[in-house]
Amino acid sequence: MVQLLIVGLLAGGALAQKAPEKLRDSVAACLACHDDKQLSVQLRDGATMSLHVDPQGFLHSVHGSQLVCTDCHARYEENHPSGATFPSRRAYAIASYETCKKCHFDTYTRTLESVHYELLKNGLDSAPICTDCHGAHNIQNPHEKRAMVSRSCASCHDGVYLRYAKSVHGKALEEGGNQDVPACADCHTHHQIQAPGTTQFRLGSPQICIRCHGDRQLMAKYGISATVAQTYLSDFHGVTASLAGGGALLPQQVVVTCIDCHGVHDIASPRLMGGEAMKASVAATCAKCHEGASPAFPAAWLSHYEPSLRHAPLVFFVQLFYKVFIPFVVVGLVLQVLLHLYRVSLGR
Known part of the structure; x- marks a missing residue:
């Protein structure tokens, strides 16, 4: 026990490099026991739960210089409750995770609107919680x-993660180590995650893509067109998607959104695929x-x-012609009407 106390005090001294004086003794007192890798407790289901806390892991965490153990474990005093208090390790985690809302209340309330919380509320204990x-x-x-x-998402969605890791975004x-490309949370959000199979998510998917692909400065960095949103x-x-979003069409009338053509997690780079493979x-x-579409069918798409x-270039010149011709015709017709009215007024 003396050795454990010494280790705990040394760990507390390391923490003190970043922490105020009052944190040192509190954390060191806990680590005097919890730095022991053999420390564990038996739960009611017979499983053993480790109670070891890595001092260095805590020291270099975002909470290492801000919190002490009792900020989260407030109800644990000198005489800790026995493991029999909890029926299982998962029950302990679920009972404890709401501690996070003391500091992160806004974030916590957003999780209550997520598909993960909906699953947890409906009795699926394996649904992810904060920890x-x-x-x-x-x-x-x-x-x-x-x-x-x-990688955190991969602990549950391993199949999806493997596809993502091979995609143009995941590889980068x-x-x-490219920090410009999207990770899971950039598309699905961090805490207010919605079910991706819903019509609402599908209709909103173009806006997700536009966040990056509509950023001219970011796209210029990689030589990619930033007119994706406008052209779509x-x-x-794109028009049908806009009408559905505004309530003018039923959701099932929407033809295509970004994910229907490009995929979701397995998006490939057109440049790496090569011209023929891309076609x-x-x-x-x-x-x-488009049933029966020939290999040349996409050539009609810009x-x-x-x-x-x-x-x-042909389409460009046709558009340019009409941009000049249509205003010319409209102005000419208006002038003709005005001149006709003027002539009629003179005849009176």
Whole structure:
């Protein structure tokens, strides 16, 4: 016990480098026992739960310099309750996680509107809670380690994560450390996660993509067109999505959104696919709705580029002609009517 106390005091001294004086003794007192890797408690279901806390993990966590143990474990005094208080490890976690709302109340209330909380409320104890995603004593800043967010999701959604890790977004983040590409929470949000299979999510998916692909500065960095939103919303597919969002169409009348063509978690890079492979992929995608579409069918689509001298020059000149011709005709007709009225007035 003396050795444990010494270890605990040393750990407390390490924490004191970042913590005020009053935190040192409190944390050290707890670590005197909880730095023991063998420390555990038996729960009512017979399972053994470790009570070990890694001093360095806590020290380098976001809470290491701000909180003491009793800020979260307020009801645990010198005589701790026995493990028999909890029927299982999961029951303990669920009973304890609401402690987070003392500091993170706004965030906690957003989780109450998520699909995860809905599952938990309906009796699915395995539905994720705060500590499943963020950890308990070694919580890191998710904004600094964005890849960690997706790996956290992988603990439940491993199949989805494997597809994401092979996608153009996942490879850039996981292998290249690119902080510009989206992780899971950028599309699904962090806490107010909605069921992705709903019509509401599908109709809102273009807005998710536009956050990045409509950012001209960001897209210019990678040589990608930033007119995705404009070109999508101006074609037939985008117009139907806009009308449905405004209530003018029924949701089932929406033809195509971004995810229908590009996929969801397995999005590929057109550049890496190569020209012929990309054409074949687009043709196969179109054929899902347009039965009997030939391999040349997608050639009628301008992709996500506005007509220009470089992209679809013929369409560009036709548009330019009508931009000049239509105003000329309208102005001419108005002048003709005005001149006719003037002539009539003179005749009187």
